[in-house]
Amino acid sequence: MSQPGQFTIHATDGQARRATLVTAHGEIQTPIFMPVGTQGTVKSLTPDDLVEMNAQIILGNTYHLYLRPGDDLVARRGGLHKFANWKRPILTDSGGFQVFSLESIRKITELGVEFRSYIDGSKHFFSPEKVIDIQKNLGSDIMMVLDECVGFGQDRTYTERSLEMTTRWARRCRDHYPKGSGDQLMFGIVQGGFHKDLRERSLEQLREIDFEGFAIGGLSVGESTEVMYDILHHIAPLLPSEKPRYLMGVGTPLDILEGVSAGVDMFDCVLPSRNARNGTLFTSRGKINIKRAEFAEDDSPLDPECNCYTCRNFTKAYLRHLYQAKELLSYRLNTYHNLHFYLQLMQQIRDAIEAGTFSALKAKYEAAYCGE
Amino acid sequence: MSQPGQFTIHATDGQARRATLVTAHGEIQTPIFMPVGTQGTVKSLTPDDLVEMNAQIILGNTYHLYLRPGDDLVARRGGLHKFANWKRPILTDSGGFQVFSLESIRKITELGVEFRSYIDGSKHFFSPEKVIDIQKNLGSDIMMVLDECVGFGQDRTYTERSLEMTTRWARRCRDHYPKGSGDQLMFGIVQGGFHKDLRERSLEQLREIDFEGFAIGGLSVGESTEVMYDILHHIAPLLPSEKPRYLMGVGTPLDILEGVSAGVDMFDCVLPSRNARNGTLFTSRGKINIKRAEFAEDDSPLDPECNCYTCRNFTKAYLRHLYQAKELLSYRLNTYHNLHFYLQLMQQIRDAIEAGTFSALKAKYEAAYCGE
Numbered sequence: 001m002s003q004p005g006q007f008t009i010h011a012t013d014g015q016a017r018r019a020t021l022v023t024a025h026g027e028i029q030t031p032i033f034m035p036v037g038t039q040g041t042v043k044s045l046t047p048d049d050l051v052e053m054n055a056q057i058i059l060g061n062t063y064h065l066y067l068r069p070g071d072d073l074v075a076r077r078g079g080l081h082k083f084a085n086w087k088r089p090i091l092t093d094s095g096g097f098q099v100f101s102l103e104s105i106r107k108i109t110e111l112g113v114e115f116r117s118y119i120d121g122s123k124h125f126f127s128p129e130k131v132i133d134i135q136k137n138l139g140s141d142i143m144m145v146l147d148e149c150v151g152f153g154q155d156r157t158y159t160e161r162s163l164e165m166t167t168r169w170a171r172r173c174r175d176h177y178p179k180g181s182g183d184q185l186m187f188g189i190v191q192g193g194f195h196k197d198l199r200e201r202s203l204e205q206l207r208e209i210d211f212e213g214f215a216i217g218g219l220s221v222g223e224s225t226e227v228m229y230d231i232l233h234h235i236a237p238l239l240p241s242e243k244p245r246y247l248m249g250v251g252t253p254l255d256i257l258e259g260v261s262a263g264v265d266m267f268d269c270v271l272p273s274r275n276a277r278n279g280t281l282f283t284s285r286g287k288i289n290i291k292r293a294e295f296a297e298d299d300s301p302l303d304p305e306c307n308c309y310t311c312r313n314f315t316k317a318y319l320r321h322l323y324q325a326k327e328l329l330s331y332r333l334n335t336y337h338n339l340h341f342y343l344q345l346m347q348q349i350r351d352a353i354e355a356g357t358f359s360a361l362k363a364k365y366e367a368a369y370c371g372e
Numbered sequence: 373m374s375q376p377g378q379f380t381i382h383a384t385d386g387q388a389r390r391a392t393l394v395t396a397h398g399e400i401q402t403p404i405f406m407p408v409g410t411q412g413t414v415k416s417l418t419p420d421d422l423v424e425m426n427a428q429i430i431l432g433n434t435y436h437l438y439l440r441p442g443d444d445l446v447a448r449r450g451g452l453h454k455f456a457n458w459k460r461p462i463l464t465d466s467g468g469f470q471v472f473s474l475e476s477i478r479k480i481t482e483l484g485v486e487f488r489s490y491i492d493g494s495k496h497f498f499s500p501e502k503v504i505d506i507q508k509n510l511g512s513d514i515m516m517v518l519d520e521c522v523g524f525g526q527d528r529t530y531t532e533r534s535l536e537m538t539t540r541w542a543r544r545c546r547d548h549y550p551k552g553s554g555d556q557l558m559f560g561i562v563q564g565g566f567h568k569d570l571r572e573r574s575l576e577q578l579r580e581i582d583f584e585g586f587a588i589g590g591l592s593v594g595e596s597t598e599v600m601y602d603i604l605h606h607i608a609p610l611l612p613s614e615k616p617r618y619l620m621g622v623g624t625p626l627d628i629l630e631g632v633s634a635g636v637d638m639f640d641c642v643l644p645s646r647n648a649r650n651g652t653l654f655t656s657r658g659k660i661n662i663k664r665a666e667f668a669e670d671d672s673p674l675d676p677e678c679n680c681y682t683c684r685n686f687t688k689a690y691l692r693h694l695y696q697a698k699e700l701l702s703y704r705l706n707t708y709h710n711l712h713f714y715l716q717l718m719q720q721i722r723d724a725i726e727a728g729t730f731s732a733l734k735a736k737y738e739a740a741y742c743g744e
Contacts, residue, residue: 040693044700047685069668069693077671077689085685296441299449313419313457317449321412321441328416328703 002027004141004183005212007244011354015237015263018353021213021244023089023141024183025081028056030244030265031349033256033342034091036273039064040074040084042339043273044332047086053308053340054347057088057141059268062134063095067117067124071137079139091268092140094131094173094189097217097249100149108148110165128172132186136177140184144215145173147189152222159193166191167205174209185212187246190235193218194227199235207240214239215246216264220255229258236262253282253345254369257362260349272342276334279323282341286368290334295320308340309333374399376513376555377584379616383726387609387635390725393585393616395461395513396555397453400428402616402637403721405628405714406463408645411436412446412456414711415645416704419458425680425712426719429460429513431640434506435467439489439496443509451511463640464512466503466545466561469589469621472521480520482537500544504558508549512556516587517545519561524594531565538563539577546581557584559618562607565590566599571607579612586611587618588636592627601630608634625654625717626741629734632721644714648706651695654713658740662706667692680712681705 006022019030035042035050038061042050050058060080065071077083080090099106099115106115112127128146135143147166150159170188177186188206192198206214216235219228232247236259239245246266247259256267272282279290283303288295290302298316310319310333322330345365352361378394391402407414407422410433414422422430432452437443449455452462471478471487478487484499500518507515519538522531542560549558560578564570578586588607591600604619608631611617618638619631628639644654651662655675660667662674670688682691682705694702717737724733 039697039699040690041697041699041701044704046681046701046705048681068697069689073669073689076669077687083687083690083693085690297445297448309418309420315449315455317441317445318412318455318457321455325411325413325440327411327413328700329413329418331700332416332704333418 005185007213007242009241013353013356013358014261016260016349016353016358017241017263017265018350019244019265021265023057023185025087025089025141028089029350031256031260031346031353032056032266033346034059034266034268035339035342036061036268036270037084037086038270039068040080042335043277044328044335045339047084049336050086050339051088053336053343055088055339055343058086058090060090060092060138060140061095061098062092062131062138063098065092065138066095066134067119071134075137075139079137081139089141090138091142092135092138092144093248094144094146095126095134096131096146097149099126100151110168112146112169113148128169129176132173132176136182136184142185142187142213143173143177144187145170145189145211147191147217149218149221150191150193152194154193156193156195156198159191159195160198163191163193163198163202164205167202170206170211171209174211179210179212187211187213187215187244189215189217189248190239191218194223194231196231196234199231200238203235203238211243213244213246213266215248217248219247220250225255228255232259232264233262236264239263252369253342253365256342256345257349257365260353261358261362272338273335276338277331279330279334281334282338284368290316290320290323292320302337303341306337306341306344308337310337310340377557379585379614381613385725385728385730386633388632388721388725388730389613389635389637390722391616391637393637395429395557397459397461397513400461401722403628403632403718403725404428404638405718406431406638406640407711407714408433408640408642409456409458410642411440412452414707415649416700416707417711419456421708422458422711423460425708425715427460427711427715430458430462432462432464432510432512433467433470434464434503434510435470437464437510438467438506439491443506447509447511451509453511461513462510463514464507464510464516465620466516466518467498467506468503468518469521471498472523482540484518484541485520500541501548504545504548508554508556514557514559514585515545515549516559517542517561517583519563519589521590521593522563522565524566526565528565528567528570531563531567532570535563535565535570535574536577539574542578542583543581546583551582551584559583559585559587559616561587561589561620562611563590566595566603568603568606571603572610575607575610583615585616585618585638587620589620591619592622597627600627604631604636605634608636611635624741625714625737628714628717629721629737632725633730633734644710645707648710649703651702651706653706654710656740662688662692662695664692674709675713678709678713678716680709682709682712
């Protein structure tokens, strides 16, 4: 029997890896994209929709679920899987990113971080131990440690002190849920901002703690694509090759292809679902904005190469009408298409790695998405 | 071969009738409820959802579709069925009700009604001929004549003058699209406010014009249930028994049962879908509001007697969370349930009429919905 955490690499193509990760709710085939289900729902979609488009794992946000409906309430319902009727794996973040990125008043100390609820302004405290307890209540398959996500432009001194604290927090998380104490996996998060030596130091320290996977945090926080790719290509290949690698909160189709080329296995991002709600849709020929007048009488599908429910059933003219009329079905059909596009991209990536044609696939998308 | 307009009564139970109406896009089994798809979409649902819950016919709003995306544009797409990818019958209203009920500046003359767009304030004119041309462009299976819907509280003189004009408008509609000139059916609309003799006069005048069906307009416009039922029971049985009878814009489950008991065959209302978005849900045991705190930890389905997608998959606790979090999935799952409830009610009504048990069914719902 395969154990949660087991990670098997089937093929490589350059740094790119084609692997399987075992979790308590089943295997996931990597490289993989995880649709974001912030509040226990991938916005506008049902679990059946997600299974239909072959979403293998979704992400839940600890910060949001802790505040509403509350992780205790979710635990009494039997955990997030049962509450949301999602039978496949779930990864939960630690809530750190939301706490640090929201404008709410917050105070960071060695003990943890104090913040105010975005819902009612009430005061709350996240310690490393607390966010693990919350994630235990949620019952996710993969838990993330509490980290401080340092924004772009922070100075070296702050970044250095921060990564050292992130390491201490990571150790406290692991100590609070030692390896083998349950079916939930725990990933560490490499920080260190945009200093390669600090990134390496963060990684060295985290490697001494026994995590089931490693994530790269603190990218896509305001830096240029060039700077992000530089750090990505430096640090990703240094992550333990025998464990899953997760690039947090990234990104565009090209970012994902770049991440895979650097050896990353897992991705999540709100981009496809958020863009969908704004009318920006991903196609095999690049992005389009459905609100443009040129689509008013366009009777072709969004993407002739796509076989998703939206593309099989509706024209651009109808989708533009729904968008202009602010109809609920617009959000739904657009979200379905964009997530299907991302998941199809991941399937193409997995196939290409197995076939040894990953570079050609990457070049094809770079041509379609050039200048974006 | 059965022709559009053919109406066959299979069974009666008191005044209640169980019948089949043939349209250009297939047969509908009556009594029937028509979900409202104002802007070419039943809010939040796909055509597949509607087929799955056995919606036999949906309603489109001429006023909204004329303004956006425009009936000419829809005609160039091959009509509303093709534009919205809905293959079953569609009924379109005449736009009159929207023009009269919206606050926009409007001017009624014998020629028609001038009004301003709710979208951009632009000036428009609906004549009886114009609304038929629009409905021809939309390609609906059942067109409605332009009528003036008189609000509750209008005096007898106004109401009398108005119904006479409505008759003249009805004749102009029929003259503009004579019987047999196409596959689209045309229904006349009985007005006359809350005066039984005026209702009778309206009906007598309309009977002289050869319509494929007759509707009762001008009810549920602010009057009490008692007053509405009084007019309903007076006029519905007087409508030609060999043609379909349609009670416009009504209503609650009890209103529909009352309408059926008076001999009505067809209904439409925004109530189930609008209530769904407000968290008010219909069940076999009465209405519930999902936002109530008592449901926060309720792990049972909305309605134990319901087998809809929502009830088969989700608990009240989860539905309450989605509602509280204003999630798009809340609108969708709630709308699915409420429309499924209405369509199931109609199936029960059809079965009961065939079995001669309609009164018992009506009594059962009156007990569950008493005091509402």
